[in-house]
Amino acid sequence: MTEATTGSTRAQITRAALLDAAREVFVASGYEDAKLVDIADRAGASIGSLYHHFTAKSDLWITLYDEYTRRQQHRSARAFRTALAAGEEDALRLFIAGTRAYLEGCWEERQLARIFLSGSGPAGFGLLTRQRFREWLHANSTLVNGHTRPLSDMLVLCLTAMATEAGREVAAASSKAKARRMIDEVLELMGRLYPAS
The missing domain is CATH 1.10.357.10 (Tetracycline Repressor, domain 2)
Known part of the structure; x- marks a missing residue:
C-alpha cells in the first residue's frame, strides 16, 4: 500500500468517525446546542481535522x-x-x-x-x-x-x-x-x- 493510499484510507476513516460523532451529538443536543468541539472529541479527532473534512x-x-x-x-x-x-x-x-x-x-x-x-x-x-x-x-x-x-x-x-x-x-x-x-x-x-x- 502506498503512502497516498494509506493517507486516503485514514482520511476516510476520520471522516466517517466525524459523521458518526456528529450524529450522536446532534441526536443528544439538537442542532443549535451541538458543539463542534464535542463532535471532534467524540470522534477522537482535532478541530483542525474536522474543518479539513467539513466547512461548518x-x-x-x-x-x-x-x-x-x-x-x-x-x-x-x-x-x-x-x-x-x-x-x-x-x-x-x-x-x-x-x-x-x-x-x-x-x-x-x-x-x-x-x-x-x-x-x-x-x-x-x-x-x-x-x-x-x-x-x-x-x-x-x-x-x-x-x-x-x-x-x-x-x-x-x-x-x-x-x-x-x-x-x-x-x-x-x-x-x-x-x-x-x-x-x-x-x-x-x-x-x-x-x-x-
Whole structure:
C-alpha cells in the first residue's frame, strides 16, 4: 500500500468517525446546542481535522441528512422494484410498497428521522427539505405512472405528503409495535384514496 493510499484510507476513516460523532451529538443536543468541539472529541479527532473534512456545523448536518435521504430512497426504490418483479402493475400498490419501506426506514433510523423531521437545523435547511420534497415528488410520479391506473399529480402530492407526515409520527412512536400499527393504518388510508376499480 502506498503512502497516498494509506493517507486516503485514514482520511476516510476520520471522516466517517466525524459523521458518526456528529450524529450522536446532534441526536443528544439538537442542532443549535451541538458543539463542534464535542463532535471532534467524540470522534477522537482535532478541530483542525474536522474543518479539513467539513466547512461548518451546517456541513455536517446536511451531509448526514443527504446520507439519510439516500438510504431512504434506496429502501423505497428496492421495495418498488421487488413488488414490480413479483408482478405488481398497479401504480398505487407500487407506491404503497415503496412507502412501507420508507416508513420502516423512519422507524429503523428514528433518531435521525426525528431530528431531520423536527424542523430544526441550520439556516436554509427548511428550503433544502422543500427542494428535496419536490425532487421526491417528481421521482414518485415518474416511477408510478408507467403502470396501470396511473396516479394524478395531485394524488401523488397528497400521498407523498402523507408519507412524510406519517414518517414523523412513526419515528416518534413509543414502540416498534405502535410504529407498525401506524404504518399499516396510513397505508390502508392511502389505499382508500384510489380504491381498486
